[in-house]
Each structure stands twice: as C-alpha cells, then as structure tokens.
Amino acid sequence: MSHEGRKDIHNSDTPVVCQACEVRHQGICGALDAQQLMRLSKHTIRRKVKGGEELHRGGESSERCSNIMNGVAKLSKLMSDGRQQIVGLQFAPDMVGRTFDSDNSVSVEAATDVQLCSFPRSVVEEIMADVPEMEHRLHLQKSKELDEARDWMLTLGRKSAAEKLASFLFLLASHVDPEHPTSKGAMTIVLPMKRSDIADFLGLTIETISRQLTNLRKRGLIELKDRRTIEISDMEKLLAASEQDLSK
Amino acid sequence: MSHEGRKDIHNSDTPVVCQACEVRHQGICGALDAQQLMRLSKHTIRRKVKGGEELHRGGESSERCSNIMNGVAKLSKLMSDGRQQIVGLQFAPDMVGRTFDSDNSVSVEAATDVQLCSFPRSVVEEIMADVPEMEHRLHLQKSKELDEARDWMLTLGRKSAAEKLASFLFLLASHVDPEHPTSKGAMTIVLPMKRSDIADFLGLTIETISRQLTNLRKRGLIELKDRRTIEISDMEKLLAASEQDLSK
C-alpha cells in the first residue's frame, strides 16, 4: 500500500503519516529530511481534540509536545482566586508544549477543534541536538511568539476597551489568510472562541465585550452575521480604530 | 602586556577584553571556546551608556547587538499618540538587540547606567551558524523572556493597581540576588527607574503609582527610605499582596 514516486524530494521514504501533512514543510518538521522524519514519526501520535478540551494543565510536567495541524489553541494563566488571562493564541503550524525549559504554569486548551501531531518531548530534544536547523526553527517561532506577546502587552496596558476589541478582530483577520495580510476591503471572520475567552484575552469582562461589539457595529466598522461570524466592513478603518479611541 | 597562566580553562588565548568579564560564562559567550571568543572579540566594542539614553530606536534596523554587563535596560513600545508601554526589563547577562528576525518596533533604552559589550549582528549570526550551542543559549534566553512577558500579561490584564505595584516590587527584589530568589524577611531594593517608567511598565499613571506606594506603606508592607530606595518589610506579605487585593 505504499505510495511510490510522485515528485517527493528525491525520496519516497517519507513516512506515510507525513506525506499527507499540509504543514510538513512549514513547522519544525521542515528542517528534517526523510530519514529524520522517519525517526520522529515512529513516536508520533495524531489526534483530534474537541474545542474546550485541555491539552496541558499549567504546573504539570508534560512529556509530549505537538504540532498544530489545524484549529486554534489558547494559552492561559490562572490566578488562585479564579481570575484568568489568555496569554497567547496558536495557529497551525505552531508547536505547543515545552522544550527544555520549565513550564511556567501556562495551560493549553483547544479553542476550536484542533488536530494535533504529537511527539515525545525527549525524541524532539534528541533530534534537535543532531539537527541545529530544527532548533533554529523553534527559535524563530519563539521569537515570533515573543513579538506577539509584547504587542499584546501594549494592548493590555495602554488601550481602551474599544481599541482592544478592534485590535483583537484585526489580529484574527490577519490569520485568516496569512498570505494576504491586509486585504484592504471587507472581510468575514469567524470568532474561534466565545465571549468569555475574548474577555480573558483582552483583560475585560464579557459585558464589556458585548457592549464594545455593538459600539463597533454602530460606528459601522463591523456587522454581526451571527454570534460567531463578523463581517469587517473596512480593514483600514478597523486598524485605525485599534490605535486611537474615536468614541468621543 | 598579555596576562599569562592563571587557571583559565586550559588556554590563555582568551581575549583580554573577555578575561575580566564577569558574565563571560553566563551569557551567550559561555558557549564559545577561546578561539571563538577571539573571533568575536575582534569586532567587539565595550561601551558605557548613561541612564535614559536610547540604545536602539524601534522601527530602525540595528546592525549591532549587545550583552548587558551590568545595569538595567528597558524595552518599550510607543503608540502614535504618545502612549507608551514598557514590555520588558533586561539585566546582565541578557543580550539585547535582534538576531534574525524583524525588529517589531521595540525601542531599547538604558534605565540605569549600563555597561555593554556590543557586537555586529552579522558576526554573531555567523558564529551561531558554526556553534549550535550558542543559538541554543539565545533560544533559552528568548524562552525566559517569553515566560516573563506572559507573566506580565497576567499582571497587566487582570490585576489591580496595588497588586501590579506589589508584583513589580517583587520582580525587582527577585533580581537583586538571583541566587536567593525569595529571602524570607526584610530586604532593601533600589528602583532602577523613575515613577513615569514604572507607570509605563504597569499600564498606570504616575499619580496612581505614587498613591499605591503610600497605600503599601500605610499597610506596612514597605518603607520609603528615599525616592528611589524601598525597604520591603516582609517578602511573603508582598507576594501575597501581588496576588490578592486586600484593599477592602
């Protein structure tokens, strides 16, 4: 049953599980040749996770890490009294789960349904030791996450509720089609999470989210198709709204 | 004039500038042997920067990156209307400046007087290609920064002004003596920056900083020795105050 030929990088030894993988050349796997992929795939588990399920509880040691093949995962931190802050969203082909370092009590949860390709942490670290390019890719991803985290710190610390929500919608829109980062005109997005998650991401309450959504709607920036579907009327204006408060 | 002997890792070819360096074995340089240090040090410039001076303006390309030998640097992001958020503090032996990735418009400024060891970015990247261990160290630093950024997102998004300030003081105290992360009892710290910087770090205003300092003082958690010097009466209590609002 093995597929032969096809123009697959000089070599048809590519593991079967990887051949159909859409993100194979993008994530950290892109650094590996057929042989290395084979080594990794021996320990690989593919799995689907329903939205809302927990992938990893903060504070526990995790022995596996995973590539996101599709869907959205959310990273969050929790205070002892229940207050919560979402500290990151991850999309395909990001890798979730820790390598090397301590976990720092971040929980990972599927925001939407998520398809994962999961590896034992030890194997990933071994391969990384042999293939510096793989660590390099992970390093680049971390850099990107750090940039995003810092962008978000500005949003959390210095923006009004309306600006925060506009920033969030703009962030989502930028992920719909990463190839065309800012299509100028209108655009429809599907919220990957419910209001309470959005509130935890923006450092606000669900009531404020709701009010600011109608605020943006009344200002003609968005249209609510249904609870989860939003049409952005004008990306330019939305971007502007994410940087200056026009509520006055 | 070359220093000979001394028990210096099998080899006295260590560059003169490095021999006296206190952080040589900790930062990214710790990954390099004498020969590689020599290669790097050919392009090294040591310099002192006064507190308040800018090391790098966000949005510009930087051709150099630097190790912090002592002092504190602050990373900040600026909005077009002047609002500002400090997105990170860096201490020795952290490296500041970008490698590989785009700059993402973060400005770097000396908070206190800072001593730097600065390299051309290109040379660092070349050496990194030869010495995976060096990239590994940088990767670990990025991971640490990412953890700190995410901790801070929780603080920015979900904590009250009093909790924010307590968190900040606790953060500083943890950096006074990294070996003894939480000495239990009293402890004196020197604020590395003025009130307006603290405000920009916490997403607050200077007036609120001032008020919350007197708040903490009246609650017996701290004592103000002078404007920049604070005695923390009880680290345990300060930590507690950073996680739950006792203002009621």
Add this chain to the structure above:
DNA sequence: CGCCTTCTTGAGGGGCGTCAAGCCCAGTGG
C-alpha cells in the same frame, strides 16, 4: 537663591466592572 524635574496629594469625572434581568437557541424529554 531660583529654576527645573520629579514626586505627592487632593478633587472631580469617566470608563469599565458588578449585579441583575431578559433574549436566543440548542438539547432533552414528555
């Protein structure tokens, strides 16, 4: 001493949180 920057303290107002009521919709069971 005068001047500037930094910091503190007060008075007042507004943005967002809190509390509460009600709508929408899917699921379940009669």
Add this chain to the structure above:
DNA sequence: CCACTGGGCTTGACGCCCCTCAAGAAGGCG
C-alpha cells in the same frame, strides 16, 4: 408538538477604581 432547561449573549442601572487636572512639596544643580 411543546415545555423545560441551561449555556451563551445582550442590555441596563449603578458604583468604584483609576485617570485627569491642578497645586504644591521635595530635591538637584547652576
């Protein structure tokens, strides 16, 4: 088919935390 239930969402009333504006104190430096 409808009643019932429960989760998610919206909207309103009200209050509080923090921002804004302003005045004055405390140092630092020529």
